[in-house]
Amino acid sequence: MDAHATPAASVRHGPPTGPMRWLTTTNHKDIGTLYLWFAATMFLIGGLMAMLIRAELFQPGLQIVQPELFNQLTTLHGLIMIFGVIMPAFTGFANWQVPLMIGAPDMAFPRMNNWSFWLLPVAGGLLVGSMLLPGGGVAGGWTMYPPLFLQGGISYDLTIFAIHIMGASSIMGAINIATTILNMRAPGMTLMRMPLFVWTWLITAYLLIAVMPVLAGAVTMLLTDRNFGTHFFSAAGGGDPVMFQHIFWFFGHPEVYILILPAFGIISTVIPTFSRKPLFGYASMVYATASIAILSFMVWAHHMFTVGMPAAAQLFFMYATLLIAVPTGVKVFNWVATMWQGSISFETAMLFAIAFVCLFTIGGFSGLVLAMAPVDIQLHDTYYVVAHFHYVLVTGALFSIFAGIYYWLPKWTGHRVDETWGRWHFWLSAISVNLLFFPMHFLGLAGMPRRIPDYALQFADFNRIASIGGFVFGASQILLLIVILKCIRGGEKAPARAWEGAEGLEWTVASPAPYHTFVQPPEVK
Amino acid sequence: MNPSDLNSRNPRAALGLAPCRLCDPRAPELARTNASSLRRFGLLAAAMFGFGFALIPVYDVFCDLTGLNRDAAQALANNTQVDFSRRVRIELVANVQDGAVWRFGAPSRPVDAHPGQLVRVEYELENLTGRPLVGRAVPSYGPAAAAAHFKKIDCFCFREQRLAPHEKIRLPVLFVLDKNVPRDLGVVTLSYTFFEQGGGKRT
Ligand code: HEM
Ligand SMILES: [Cu+2]
Numbered sequence: 001m002d003a004h005a006t007p008a009a010s011v012r013h014g015p016p017t018g019p020m021r022w023l024t025t026t027n028h029k030d031i032g033t034l035y036l037w038f039a040a041t042m043f044l045i046g047g048l049m050a051m052l053i054r055a056e057l058f059q060p061g062l063q064i065v066q067p068e069l070f071n072q073l074t075t076l077h078g079l080i081m082i083f084g085v086i087m088p089a090f091t092g093f094a095n096w097q098v099p100l101m102i103g104a105p106d107m108a109f110p111r112m113n114n115w116s117f118w119l120l121p122v123a124g125g126l127l128v129g130s131m132l133l134p135g136g137g138v139a140g141g142w143t144m145y146p147p148l149f150l151q152g153g154i155s156y157d158l159t160i161f162a163i164h165i166m167g168a169s170s171i172m173g174a175i176n177i178a179t180t181i182l183n184m185r186a187p188g189m190t191l192m193r194m195p196l197f198v199w200t201w202l203i204t205a206y207l208l209i210a211v212m213p214v215l216a217g218a219v220t221m222l223l224t225d226r227n228f229g230t231h232f233f234s235a236a237g238g239g240d241p242v243m244f245q246h247i248f249w250f251f252g253h254p255e256v257y258i259l260i261l262p263a264f265g266i267i268s269t270v271i272p273t274f275s276r277k278p279l280f281g282y283a284s285m286v287y288a289t290a291s292i293a294i295l296s297f298m299v300w301a302h303h304m305f306t307v308g309m310p311a312a313a314q315l316f317f318m319y320a321t322l323l324i325a326v327p328t329g330v331k332v333f334n335w336v337a338t339m340w341q342g343s344i345s346f347e348t349a350m351l352f353a354i355a356f357v358c359l360f361t362i363g364g365f366s367g368l369v370l371a372m373a374p375v376d377i378q379l380h381d382t383y384y385v386v387a388h389f390h391y392v393l394v395t396g397a398l399f400s401i402f403a404g405i406y407y408w409l410p411k412w413t414g415h416r417v418d419e420t421w422g423r424w425h426f427w428l429s430a431i432s433v434n435l436l437f438f439p440m441h442f443l444g445l446a447g448m449p450r451r452i453p454d455y456a457l458q459f460a461d462f463n464r465i466a467s468i469g470g471f472v473f474g475a476s477q478i479l480l481l482i483v484i485l486k487c488i489r490g491g492e493k494a495p496a497r498a499w500e501g502a503e504g505l506e507w508t509v510a511s512p513a514p515y516h517t518f519v520q521p522p523e524v525k
Numbered sequence: 526m527n528p529s530d531l532n533s534r535n536p537r538a539a540l541g542l543a544p545c546r547l548c549d550p551r552a553p554e555l556a557r558t559n560a561s562s563l564r565r566f567g568l569l570a571a572a573m574f575g576f577g578f579a580l581i582p583v584y585d586v587f588c589d590l591t592g593l594n595r596d597a598a599q600a601l602a603n604n605t606q607v608d609f610s611r612r613v614r615i616e617l618v619a620n621v622q623d624g625a626v627w628r629f630g631a632p633s634r635p636v637d638a639h640p641g642q643l644v645r646v647e648y649e650l651e652n653l654t655g656r657p658l659v660g661r662a663v664p665s666y667g668p669a670a671a672a673a674h675f676k677k678i679d680c681f682c683f684r685e686q687r688l689a690p691h692e693k694i695r696l697p698v699l700f701v702l703d704k705n706v707p708r709d710l711g712v713v714t715l716s717y718t719f720f721e722q723g724g725g726k727r728t
Contacts, residue, residue, distance in 0.1 A: 108559045171570050179562040183555060213570045217577025232581065236645055236699075247580050310593050 023118070026110035028095045029513060033412070034117050035092030039401075040481070042084030042124055047474055049077040054436075054470035056453055057463050070453035071139035072131060078142030079159070082259065083166045084124050086393065089401045090262040091116075091173050094201050096412065098177060100506035100513060101195045103186025103522040108179040116172040123165035130155035130162075141451060143248060144218075146233040146241045150225055157226065160219045167212045174208035177201055186505070188524035192286070195504050196279060199286050200265030203293045207254045207261070210297075215251040218244060242307050249300035257296045259393060261289060263360075263400030264331060267353050269504075270403050271335050274350035275342030276501040281334040288327035288334075295324045305376045314373040321371035325364065332361055347499070348422030352403035355430050356396060363391030366441065381451075384444025390437045402429070402480065409484065410498035414512035415491035418483055425479035432476060435469025607641035608704045615702065616667075618716035619648055626654055629662075629719045635712075640674075641704045648681065648696040648717065652688035659722040661685045662696070667714035674706040675715065685722055 025031060053073050056064045065073065095113070099106055107113045131137035135153030138144075149156060181202045185194070194202075221232040222244070231237025233244045264285075272279045279285065301309060301317040309317075335357050344350070366388040370376050379385060402425075409417050439462035448459045455463065494511040505524070509517045587593070615638060619631035630649040638644045652658050662682040666672040677683075681696035688694065702713070 109563065175563060175566040175570070178566060179559050182562060183558045209566050209570050210573050213572075213574035214577040217574050221578070236643070243581060243584065246584065247577055250577075250580070313593070 024114065026106070026114050027515060028099050028107045028110070028113065029412075029515065031107075031113050031117050032092045032095030032097075035088045035095060035120075036405075038117070038120055038124070039085050039089035039092060042080050042088070043477070045128060046077050046080035046085060047477065049073045049080070050470065051474050053077065054467040057455070058467040059464065060455055060457055060460050062454055065453065067453045068136060068139060071141075071451065072137040074451050075138050075141055076127065076131065079127060079138075079163075080124075081393070082142065082255075083163070084120075084127070086259050086397045086401070087166075087170060088120060090201075090204070090259075090397075091170070091177075093197075093262065093266065093401075093404055093408075094173075094177050097408065097506060098180060098198055098201060099184075100411075100509065100517060101198050101504055102181060102184065102189055103505050103518045103524065104180055104184035105516065105518050105521075107176050108184060109176050112172050113176055116169045116176065119165050119169040119172075123162040123169065126158050126162040126165070130158040133158070143245075143252070144222065145248075146222065146225070146244050147235065149222055150234055157223065160223045160226075163219050164216055167216045170208050171212050174205040174212075178205035178209070181205075186518070186521040186524050192283065193524065195265075196268040196282065196285055197262070197265035200261040200268075200289055203289050204258050204261045207258050207293055207296070211251040211254040211258075214247060215255075218247040218251065221247075242304070245304050245307060246300070249303045250297070252303065253300045254293070254296045256389075256392070257292060259397050260360075261293070263356070263397045264289065266400045266404040266407070267335060267356050268331075270349050270353040270407050271338050271357075272503070273407070273499050273501045274347060274353070275339045275344050277338055277342040278503075279334070280337035280340075281330075284330055285334055288330040291327045292324060295320065295327070299324065302371055302373075302376070305373045306380045318371060318373045322368065325368055325371075328364055332357060332364075347406070348417065348419055348426050349403045349406035351423070351426045351430075352399050352406065355426070356399045356403065359391055359395030359399065359430075359434075363388055363393075363396055366391060379444055381449055382444035383440040383448045383450055386450050387437050387440035387444060390440070394437065395433055399429075402426075405480070405484065407499070408506075409487045410494035411506060411511050411513055413487045413491075414494055414510075415487050416494045416498070418486050418491060421479055421483045421486070425476055425483060428476035428479065429473060432469045432472035436466050436473050437469075439463075439466045439469075604641070606701075606704060607639050609639055611708070612637045612639055613702055613706060613710065614712045615644070616712060616714040617646060617648075618714055620716065620718040622718060622720050626658065626721060627651065627660065627719055628653055629717075631717075638702060640702050640706050643678070643699065643701055645697060645699045648698070649693065650686065650688065650696055650719065651693040652691055655690045657690060658688045659685055660688075660719050661722055662717040662719050665716050665718070667716065668710070671706065671710060671713040674703045674713075676701045676703055682717060 022030065022034060025034075052065060053070065056062070056070055095107065098104075133153065133155045135155060137155045138149075138152060138159045140148035140152060140156075144159075181194070181198055191199075221230070224230040225232050225234050225239065229237075231239035233239045233241050235241055268279055268285060299317055299321045301313060302321045305314055305317070339354075346354075366384065370379060370385060370388055406417055406422055409415075443459055443462050443466075446459065448455055496510050497507040498511055499507075505518075505522055506513070508522065614635050616635045617631040619629045621627045621629045628649075628651040630651075632646050632648070636644055636646060648662075650660075661684075664680070664682050666675060678699040678701065680698040680700070682698070686694070686696070700715075706713075
């Protein structure tokens with residue numbers, strides 16, 4: 001179906017003009033764009049913090065930042081990357097793509113959508129701005145453990161407030177997405193015909209609605225412990241600091257799947273397109289996603305093997321965690337099987353997707369190593385954990401975001417991506433990211449603790465390699481910005497179906513996607 | 526039709542299309558289904574907020590039922606230094622040398638504690654002047670014999686205190702009244718007097 005031939009299917013007219021456009025917009029595409037630019041801005045801020053961290057760790061001793069500032073940098077880097085970059089970027093993708101993929105004219109609650117976005121810059125501002133307050137920003141780690149988190153200054157209260165706002169934003173966003181998917185699919189699009197990206201977001205939305213309130217509860221208890229004399233977690237008043245870890249990780253582990261399930265969805269969209277084959281094992285992908293989500297509620301204590309749990313509990317959480325590898329493995333095998341005997345072409349989006357499959361798997365394997373309780377007791381709070389979660393989050397979630405950007409940019413801007421620049425971005429990122437994070441495995445195995453600004457001499461070589469990789473990786477992201485800006489400003493015109501092998505309703509509307517699409521629901525056969 | 530004439534909020538009306546029953550969020554049918562989804566998801570979110578708090582008693586009950594982290598497992602953590610057979614009343618007193626400069630307040634009620642038990646109380650200090658002040662608290666005990674049994678773990682009296690103009694701060698003190706405090710001492714008094722440091726030079 002060609003959108004130009006059926007004018008009723010998509011209304012071709014511009015958005016309202018004037019400065020209020022972005023503040024008051026209720027259009028899912030505008031809001032998607034806002035989310036993505038917000039994520040890009042926070043990526044810059046969080047990335048600069050990472051550069052400072054790597055600069056300090058370039059050699060032993062204290063050179064650039066003092067320990068107090070160093071701890072603020074690691075803490076805010078974590079909070080910003082998780083709540084300010086990965087989650088908003090995925091929500092941006094959902095806003096743009098979910099209505100297009102299911103043939104809906106917009107999100108279910110367009111006004112709430114506007115609110116969910118505009119809460120974010122407020123929260124982000126509080127978080128970053130809190131560094132300027134007397135006493136500096138939060139420095140207790142992104143996991144906000146008491147007792148440290150109960151002892152800090154005013155910025156800790158502001159951070160709690162920021163987390164509340166971000167939580168409200170993502171709960172509202174998730175309700176919106178889930179409602180849109182459940183109620184507004186085009187006639188004929190049954191659940192089992194939905195594109196996998198929509199499936200993964202539906203499940204992610206359920207996870208968000210289920211666990212963000214738990215985080216809100218946990219930080220509320222921190223807040224009342226700090227200011228209103230309760231003793232949920234303060235040991236001096238009979239509270240239990242370990243209880244915080246239980247509640248936090250009950251949120252935290254599902255949260256890591258919130259950070260990866262939409263990535264699975266993007267990769268499951270990109271790989272079939274450039275392999276020119278339908279996704280292998282669609283149904284098993286759906287079931288694997290659902291079982292990962294369910295299992296994710298039963299493994300939280302693998303982050304707490306060292307708190308002194310009874311052996312029985314350690315065994316339970318160890319086996320439950322190992323079990324998650326099964327559905328995760330199903331996914332990896334399905335992606336490989338999709339590529340098997342496909343006629344593959346290596347556009348930048350596909351390169352990032354293939355890198356995702358390889359490198360995310362490394363992160364999965366190091367996760368399995370950490371899942372073994374006796375091993376984790378050695379490795380907990382070392383750089384091995386840092387290596388693990390950066391493989392799953394950077395070469396996993398972030399690479400999938402890159403793949404998604406390269407894949408959908410033609411639909412968003414109407415121009416083809418400059419593949420030459422894209423390839424440079426890919427190869428520089430893919431090589432440097434391994435220089436950056438692979439040595440951290442060795443550092444962790446050798447016993448280097450995480451969250452320290454200075455280290456013993458024997459760790460110097462690997463740290464230098466990691467820092468060099470870090471600087472190159474950071475600088476390479478400027479290429480991404482250039483590619484995006486070039487694509488917005490011009491380039492070869494992209495047809496409605498921007499990629500030869502692309503399937504799905506979003507490719508039936510013109511490129512760039514008109515401001516209003518599917519005003520008349522499409523028929524899905 | 527000029528595209529800019531179209532009402533961006535309602536493109537269907539602008540195109541002369543009838544409201545779409547199933548796809549337009551403004552259509553009453555869909556608005557109703559969406560609203561009921563919103564209610565259900567909102568309830569789920571609210572319930573999960575409560576669940577976070579409920580985890581605290583749930584863990585307690587769970588551990589009681591299963592015996593996890595109870596009895597033997599926790600025996601090492603039991604404080605054998607607390608004498609649960611009696612309580613001592615600790616009166617808390619605050620004095621200032623120069624009331625025009627400071628307001629120094631003690632907790633409003635006395636504390637009853639077992640000997641050996643860790644006690645934490647907070648005093649309050651306010652600078653009533655428009656200039657920065659430096660001062661120090663000096664403790665005294667009543668009766669004097671009680672002094673030997675006060676084991677301070679942390680006290681504001683260990684350090685000098687600096688207050689900006691009109692600043693108000695809380696001063697925590699953490700102490701244990703040791704197990705050997707004589708049985709006939711039912712009430713003891715912990716008293717602090719606040720002196721300005723270098724105050725003499727002022728006049
Ligand atoms: C096969 C799947 C996985 C397994 C078995 C696994 C296992 C683990 C274990 C046992 C730890 C705790 C290590 C420690 O603190 O001692 C951990 C930490 C972590 N994992 Fe994973 N993981 C897996 C996948 C993921 C994914 C997909 C993500 C996110 C996208 C992720 C993000 C994290 C993060 C952020 C931490 C560190 C949290 C912190 O302490 O700051 N993991 N993982
Ligand atoms: Cu986990």
